[in-house]
Amino acid sequence: MIAQIxxxxxxxxxxxxxxxxxxxxxxxxxxxxxxxxxxxxxERWLTMAKVALGQSKMVVRPVAGIMHIFVYLGxxxxxxxxxxxxxxxxxxxxxIFSFLGSFYSFLIASFEILALLVLVGVxxxxxxxxxxxxxxxxxxxxxxxxxxxxxxxxxxEVLLMSAFLTMNAADYKLQLAGYSHYLTAGSxxxxxxxxxxxxxxxxxxxxxxxxxxxxxxxxILAFLNYLPFSKHFHIILAFPNTWxxxxxxxxxxxxxxxxxxxxxxMLDPSFTPPAATEIGRFGAKDVQDLNWVQLxxxxxxxxxGRCTSVCPANQTGKLLSPRKxxxxxxxxxxxxxxxxxxxxxxxxxxxxxxxxxITREEIWACTTCNACTEACPVNIDPLSIIVDLRxxxxxxxxxxxxxxxxxxxxxxxxxxxxxxxxxxxxNWANKD
Amino acid sequence: MNANTIEPMxxxxxxxxxxxxxxxxxxxxxxxxxxxxGSYDERAQRxxxxxxxxxxxxxxxxxxxxxxxxxxxxxxxxxxxxxxxxMQAMSNIQVLDAYEIxxxxxxxxxCFNTLKNEYPELGGNYxxxxxxxxxxELIESGKLKAEGGDFKGKKITFHDPxxxxxxxxxxxxxxxxxxxxxxxxxxxxxxxxxxxCCGAGGGQMFKEPEKGKKDVNIERMDxxxxxxxxxxxxxxxxCMTMINDGVKHFNKEQEIEVLDIAExxxxxxxx
Numbered sequence: 001m002i003a004q005i006x007x008x009x010x011x012x013x014x015x016x017x018x019x020x021x022x023x024x025x026x027x028x029x030x031x032x033x034x035x036x037x038x039x040x041x042x043e044r045w046l047t048m049a050k051v052a053l054g055q056s057k058m059v060v061r062p063v064a065g066i067m068h069i070f071v072y073l074g075x076x077x078x079x080x081x082x083x084x085x086x087x088x089x090x091x092x093x094x095x096i097f098s099f100l101g102s103f104y105s106f107l108i109a110s111f112e113i114l115a116l117l118v119l120v121g122v123x124x125x126x127x128x129x130x131x132x133x134x135x136x137x138x139x140x141x142x143x144x145x146x147x148x149x150x151x152x153x154x155x156x157e158v159l160l161m162s163a164f165l166t167m168n169a170a171d172y173k174l175q176l177a178g179y180s181h182y183l184t185a186g187s188x189x190x191x192x193x194x195x196x197x198x199x200x201x202x203x204x205x206x207x208x209x210x211x212x213x214x215x216x217x218x219x220i221l222a223f224l225n226y227l228p229f230s231k232h233f234h235i236i237l238a239f240p241n242t243w244x245x246x247x248x249x250x251x252x253x254x255x256x257x258x259x260x261x262x263x264x265x266m267l268d269p270s271f272t273p274p275a276a277t278e279i280g281r282f283g284a285k286d287v288q289d290l291n292w293v294q295l296x297x298x299x300x301x302x303x304x305g306r307c308t309s310v311c312p313a314n315q316t317g318k319l320l321s322p323r324k325x326x327x328x329x330x331x332x333x334x335x336x337x338x339x340x341x342x343x344x345x346x347x348x349x350x351x352x353x354x355x356x357x358i359t360r361e362e363i364w365a366c367t368t369c370n371a372c373t374e375a376c377p378v379n380i381d382p383l384s385i386i387v388d389l390r391x392x393x394x395x396x397x398x399x400x401x402x403x404x405x406x407x408x409x410x411x412x413x414x415x416x417x418x419x420x421x422x423x424x425x426x427n428w429a430n431k432d
Numbered sequence: 433m434n435a436n437t438i439e440p441m442x443x444x445x446x447x448x449x450x451x452x453x454x455x456x457x458x459x460x461x462x463x464x465x466x467x468x469x470g471s472y473d474e475r476a477q478r479x480x481x482x483x484x485x486x487x488x489x490x491x492x493x494x495x496x497x498x499x500x501x502x503x504x505x506x507x508x509x510x511x512x513x514x515x516x517x518x519m520q521a522m523s524n525i526q527v528l529d530a531y532e533i534x535x536x537x538x539x540x541x542x543c544f545n546t547l548k549n550e551y552p553e554l555g556g557n558y559x560x561x562x563x564x565x566x567x568x569e570l571i572e573s574g575k576l577k578a579e580g581g582d583f584k585g586k587k588i589t590f591h592d593p594x595x596x597x598x599x600x601x602x603x604x605x606x607x608x609x610x611x612x613x614x615x616x617x618x619x620x621x622x623x624x625x626x627x628x629c630c631g632a633g634g635g636q637m638f639k640e641p642e643k644g645k646k647d648v649n650i651e652r653m654d655x656x657x658x659x660x661x662x663x664x665x666x667x668x669x670x671c672m673t674m675i676n677d678g679v680k681h682f683n684k685e686q687e688i689e690v691l692d693i694a695e696x697x698x699x700x701x702x703x
Binding site: 250251255256259263266282283310312315318319320364366369370373387389392393395406408411412415417420422423425426429 | 438466471472477498501503510518523549554594595598600626627633634636637641643645647648651
């Protein structure tokens with residue numbers, strides 16, 4: 001009975017704390033500007049099914065991709081087991097679903113095999129980070145916290161899976177001994193090999209089984225509350241992030257309607273622009289100038305670095321790293337969120353995403369080649385943020401290098417980015 | 433030589449402008465959007481001429497805007513100058529609509545992307561194709577031959593332009609034009625959706641690169657040298673400049689030829 005109460009309190013606390021954090025994240029994301037990404041729902045469901053559920057972009061890199069599918073499937077399917085654990089915990093039952101008989105055995109067997117595959121995947125991941133030290137996992141933005149975050153997640157997964165398998169092994173051994181309420185249920189293709197490692201005394205076995213059960217479920221609840229602070233939040237946001245992702249051709253940059261109205265008014269004096277609904281600046285200086293999808297992108301990023309590893313600027317030693325763009329956006333957004341908590345909405349701390357987090361040198365190194373957006377396994381778009389920051393620098397500050405300014409004035413005055421006379425445009429046809 | 437004429441194989445072909453066509457009461461099947469690089473850059477002018485020869489050779493009735501053409505605004509938009517972009521776009525749309533243009537072909541993937549994807553929202557709706565797509569069509573319909581010639585047995589590789597490949601998902605058309613050459617088509621290490629940029633996009637063509645270990649086109653040369661290609665085929669005037677500079681950087685002008693798909697097709701067809 002006491003156990004049931006403790007369990008229920010732990011469960012409730014975990015869910016409440018998690019909801020508070022998620023609410024904060026949603027509030028932060030909603031600090032962004034509105035943008036309509038609810039069109040073409042059929043295509044959106046399809047994209048989500050393919051990219052998030054189907055992991056289609058993960059397998060472009062086969063080793064990481066396949067290991068990730070192990071861990072992902074394990075996560076999704078083993079969580080069915082959590083449902084049973086919660087019911088058992090609240091009502092003080094033991095393996096409540098065992099009445100399903102052979103189907104139950106099938107489920108438990110699948111969980112065990114998946115747990116083993118998760119262990120394999122996670123150990124490979126750990127090796128890639130700790131032993132092999134893959135270049136993709138380092139870089140200026142990979143400071144102490146992002147690096148340890150990744151290791152914590154992997155170690156927690158090892159512990160959770162080990163506890164799960166040990167729990168099953170102890171349970172199975174007690175079942176074989178016909179001990180008390182440990183009725184014969186389930187099938188244990190993996191944990192059966194652990195029996196020899198366990199003590200024979202039923203008392204110790206019950207202790208191990210209970211200890212692992214508690215460790216497993218409390219671990220999951222603690223992990224749940226770790227997610228909002230971690231890059232691991234992608235396990236939730238990957239789904240909405242792909243649903244709301246950009247479905248247009250990658251080459252197409254968004255049209256700024258605020259500019260269209262001004263340009264129309266300039267070209268046609270009789271044009272009356274519609275009354276502006278919100279006074280905003282052109283482009284983005286800070287996170288609030290970005291749209292909510294770009295901000296959700298930042299919370300979805302799991303810092304895998306596939307974007308940075310294919311970025312032509314980064315590969316040739318420039319400062320730009322698309323992963324850093326996303327991490328900076330999240331860090332700045334978190335900071336703005338904390339300011340809002342402390343001082344209320346609209347507090348100005350004198351800082352901004354541009355300059356305090358992302359430098360000019362970074363945004364101007366981009367070739368807009370879309371390698372980053374193509375590489376991202378969850379359709380994050382760092383390029384759109386870079387372009388919005390450029391728009392601010394150009395249209396609000398006129399702060400660009402002289403040669404780009406020269407290009408602008410050539411386009412404006414000569415109709416070409418170079419200083420040629422428009423009258424010479426057809427000269428190519430007069431030579432051979 | 434007369435104005436607006438080029439002379440392949442001693443036959444003079446006239447490059448008609450829209451204004452001339454309109455005056456004669458005629459309409460072209462397709463507008464050839466030349467683009468700034470194709471109009472002014474000396475190396476790119478050769479691509480423009482090669483493509484015009486192809487259009488003439490297959491008997492497609494085409495025209496150019498000539499002095500009425502102006503920058504699509506692409507470099508301004510990529511560099512964050514949305515005002516300038518939209519000014520350019522709207523005045524170009526006025527010109528295109530005045531001539532009732534329906535279909536456009538261009539040899540520049542940047543013009544292609546901008547006209548195709550970014551003009552519709554500003555009221556300019558046209559069917560826009562890249563010249564490699566038209567060349568592929570012409571080969572498939574038998575109007576252009578594509579076997580061998582000078583390229584027989586040569587090692588040819590294709591460098592994907594970002595705004596044609598990743599930007600618009602066109603990977604096959606330029607390859608189709610090369611596949612039937614009887615040449616040895618090799619892929620670069622980073623190709624198709626994983627292709628490496630030449631380094632010119634996003635306004636980089638018009639500014640000095642930021643501080644780094646090397647230039648992007650030099651990085652790209654790693655792939656090209658590794659492929660041991662005799663010919664690097666390109667489909668973009670800016671890639672042409674960057675790859676050519678890369679080849680020169682390694683003093684490989686004697687070994688590696690950089691040609692646009694249009695130049696290759698024109699050559700094979702004796703144009």
